[in-house]
Amino acid sequence: MRRIAAWMTVVAWFGGGSAAQAVRVTPVDNLPCPLDPAVSVRGFRKVLDNSVGGWDADLAYYGKEGQWRTFHVATCPGNLFSVYQEHLSQPLDARQKKVVEAALTKARAKLKDPANPTVTERHVLAATVYEALGMPPLFLADVWLEASWTARDRAVGETTLLEGPAFTRRLLEAGAGELAKPLTPAQQRTVRFNLARIAHRGGYGAERDAHLAAFEALGPLSPQEQKALAIVREVARVEEPPLQREALRRYREALASGALSPKETARALYLTAELQRRLGALAEAKAGFAKALAAPGLDPMHAEMARALLAELEGRPVGAAPGPQ
Numbered sequence: 467m468r469r470i471a472a473w474m475t476v477v478a479w480f481g482g483g484s485a486a487q488a489v490r491v492t493p494v495d496n497l498p499c500p501l502d503p504a505v506s507v508r509g510f511r512k513v514l515d516n517s518v519g520g521w522d523a524d525l526a527y528y529g530k531e532g533q534w535r536t537f538h539v540a541t542c543p544g545n546l547f548s549v550y551q552e553h554l555s556q557p558l559d560a561r562q563k564k565v566v567e568a569a570l571t572k573a574r575a576k577l578k579d580p581a582n583p584t585v586t587e588r589h590v591l592a593a594t595v596y597e598a599l600g601m602p603p604l605f606l607a608d609v610w611l612e613a614s615w616t617a618r619d620r621a622v623g624e625t626t627l628l629e630g631p632a633f634t635r636r637l638l639e640a641g642a643g644e645l646a647k648p649l650t651p652a653q654q655r656t657v658r659f660n661l662a663r664i665a666h667r668g669g670y671g672a673e674r675d676a677h678l679a680a681f682e683a684l685g686p687l688s689p690q691e692q693k694a695l696a697i698v699r700e701v702a703r704v705e706e707p708p709l710q711r712e713a714l715r716r717y718r719e720a721l722a723s724g725a726l727s728p729k730e731t732a733r734a735l736y737l738t739a740e741l742q743r744r745l746g747a748l749a750e751a752k753a754g755f756a757k758a759l760a761a762p763g764l765d766p767m768h769a770e771m772a773r774a775l776l777a778e779l780e781g782r783p784v785g786a787a788p789g790p791q
Contacts, residue, residue, distance in 0.1 A: 489532035490514040499542035500549070500558050501566060509551050510537040520628040522667050523771050524740045526615040530626065533619055535612055539588045546574055546583065548591035562599060569598035586620070586705065589613035593712070603723060604730060607716030611737070614709035621701035622663045630767075632774040634668040655684045659694065666702060669744040674702060707745060714741040728763035735761050736768045743775060752779040 490513040499505040512534055519528025541548040547570065549556075558566065573594045574580050577587055593609045601609075628634050641661045649657065662677035681687075682695060717738045720726055726734060739754025755776040758764055764772070777783065 489516065489529045489534055491534070491537050497540075497554055499545070499547055500554065500556060501542060501545050501547035501563060505542050505544060507540055507542045507554070509540045509554055511551070512537070519624070519626050520633075521630060522618075522628070522634075523631045523669060523775060524611065524614075524737065524744065525768075526618065526667075528626075528628075530624065533616075535589075535616055536585055536619070538612070539585075539592045541583065541588045541591065546570055546577075546580065546591055547595060548588050549595055550592065565598045566595055569594050586613055586616045586709075589616055590709070602725070603716045603719035604726060604734065607713050607720060607734070607737070610709055610713035610716060611741075614706050614713060617701050617706040617709060618667065621698045621706075622667050628664065628667055630771050630774070631668060631778070632771075634664060635774075635778070637664055638668070638670070638673065651684050655681055655687075655691065658684065659691075662698060666698065669740070671702065671744070671746065674698075710741050710745055714738060714745070717741070728761070729765075732758060732761040732764035733768065736764060736772055739772070740775070743779070748779060752776065755779070 491510040492513055494509040494511055496506045497509050499507045515534045516529040518530050521527040538550055539548050540551050540554050545567075547566065570591070573591055577583055583591065589609070590613055593606065593613060596606055596609055628637065638661060641657060641664065644657050645654065645661075658677045658681040662674045662681065665671075665674035665677060678695060678698060681691075687695065717734045721731065721734050721738070735754065735758035739751045739758055742748075742754055743751035755772045759769060759772050759776070
């Protein structure tokens with residue numbers, strides 16, 4: 467019954483949420499910019515957050531009525547110095563300002579509209595600042611990973627109920643059952659597009675692309691549908707993968723450093739495997755999940771997701787015993 471109820475919610479275009487569940491922030495104006503105290507920046511304070519929208523295997527979580535990560539990075543107007551809200555009060559010395567300014571000069575040249583950077587671009591700017599300041603690889607990996615989540619937000623919009631890979635797989639299977647029913651072309655488009663969004667959140671690229679192709683073939687599409695299709699494809703093909711590759715590179719650097727605690731090591735191993743899976747390196751992901759599961763200190767929820775994903779990669783039902791490694 468839960469699967470059916472979940473599917474009906476998804477078919478309703480991942481609709482809404484109550485105001486009581488909304489992510490709430492309070493703006494804090496006229497804060498001094500660390501790069502240039504004469505410049506004022508708007509910050510935000512998190513008042514209420516939630517994860518009622520579920521979570522993805524790469525640890526992205528989702529609230530209703532907004533995501534805190536949309537506000538997490540503060541960006542100074544003009545110079546585009548960007549850091550997480552909690553780091554706005556940390557001063558920079560003369561050397562730090564010099565290296566940050568040089569890094570931002572290069573980063574600004576890559577922006578489509580430097581006067582109005584997108585949420586994802588502001589996260590990339592923050593990663594650029596943190597790299598220039600010499601933050602450790604594990605921290606940098608997490609910054610790049612969060613940047614990839616903001617790109618995904620643009621593709622999937624407001625989502626609910628997807629609680630990890632096992633539940634996502636059941637929901638995709640339920641959607642296939644819906645497609646077997648006598649639906650009108652408009653209903654088929656709704657189901658296909660939502661299945662593509664679910665598959666994208668789940669990291670199932672081939673399934674996402676197949677549903678998008680079927681959605682497009684059910685045309686003619688309205689201007690709104692054409693725009694939605696273009697956004698998902700742009701995020702899936704152009705925007706999100708480079709951010710995931712940057713995160714993957716830093717997790718590998720962190721693991722190679724030998725400076726991580728057992729818990730940090732286990733988490734980095736898990737995320738390395740999950741990013742490899744999302745980027746299509748399935749053999750490496752399979753070996754990586756097995757390695758993460760053998761690591762002491764792996765979070766129980768991460769272990770549960772690793773087992774489910776490893777089972778899929780090995781062609782086993784979720785919950786069945788793994789084959790020989």
